[in-house]
Amino acid sequence: MWNGDALDLDAYLAHLGYEGDRSPTLETLRELHRAHVLSLRWENLDAVLRGDVPLDLATLQGKMIGNARGGYCFEHVSLYAAALERLGFTFFAVLGRIRMGSPKLLPTTHAMLIVDIDGRRWLSDTGFGASPLEPIEMKADGTGTATTDGVWAYRLRRGEVTPGADGWTLYQPAREGESDDTGDGWMARHTFTLDPQYPVDFRMANHFIATSSHSPFSYRPFIQRVLPDRLHLLDNRTLTTVRPGADGGPEVRELEPEEVPKVLSDVFGIDLTPKDATLLLTKLV
Known part of the structure; x- marks a missing residue:
């Protein structure tokens, strides 16, 4: 589905500087996630300069592998998903609503992957820009997770994310002047439900982000x-x-x-x- 068979996996891993194990384990996911976030920039220059952001794998590889260019979430996650698929991981994609403390209901324009390993589920959010350096566990009992990737702190909670819709909210510590959405110093970064999304859904949301005057x-x-x-x-x-x-x-x-x-x-x-x-x-x- 994610064209993993067409990915030059050796070139992708070399670009990340990843030389670790290639089996679909939690340790591999953690190391690959971290390497991707630290190696590939978040940028929207193609949207600004050309009004066009292709998501086909050939274009993504030519732009993001072996070059210092990056992309935004749909590009990052499409490339990352191809790698996880090639490595044999079990996962699905979701779309989220950016919050950053805003009470407004915004469209689903942020892409992420949910990865299942040995009965545990992980949010692997590599395309946010200021992305976590590690996957974050989504606890099966829905109690949420408070965690740090060694540098930045996060809180992941399950609950109602839009009227009548159950999902998850990722929080980060609120700095001075930012919204305190929890009452104890945490700002909502984005929300998402677990409705699986596919490359065709990415293309539709990507078109809005790259071309609409309503997209910053x-x-x-x-x-x-x-x-x-x-x-x-x-x-x-x-x-x-x-x-x-x-x-x-x-x-x-x-x-x-x-x-x-x-x-x-x-x-x-x-x-x-x-x-x-x-x-x-x-x-x-």
Whole structure:
């Protein structure tokens, strides 16, 4: 279903620097998840520059393997799903609603995988940008999970996520000025139900994200890079660096338009062609 047989698995794993075991175990999933998040950037430059984000595996491999380019969740998860399928994992895809503390009901535009291993179920969320560095267990009794990936803390709870719909909410600690959705310092990041989704569903949601004027990712450059001890974000011309537990909050700097291509290279490791760099400058506000 996810075209795993067409994936150049050796090239994908080499790009991640993964040399571990290839059997479909929890340890393999953890190591592969972490390597994917740390190796592949989150970016929406194709949507902004071209209004088109293909999800076929050949395009994804050409863009994301062997290059310093990345993609957004539908690209990440389509590539990651092909790898898990090739390695023999049992999983299915879901779509979630981004919250980030907002009370608004937003469409299902975030893709994730749910992986089943030895009777236990894991959320493997590799395409969020500021993604967890490890899968998060979805406890069978629905009591939820409070966990850390060694750097960032998360809470996963089961409950009503939209009127009449049972599902799961992933929370992160709320920083100063952010919404406290639990009353004890946690902000809702996104919600999801367990309705299985398929590549055709990805294509429909991806079309909205890449082309609709109602999608912020269709016109506003947004890039993220996760490192073991910090997160870099570029939102249009605003560069933010977040470190867990850092005193004084995030480091924020407003860039001049001409600085953006260099910051993409120096901070995010994304080297644009001269043509794309020039085109990007016309998109910045």
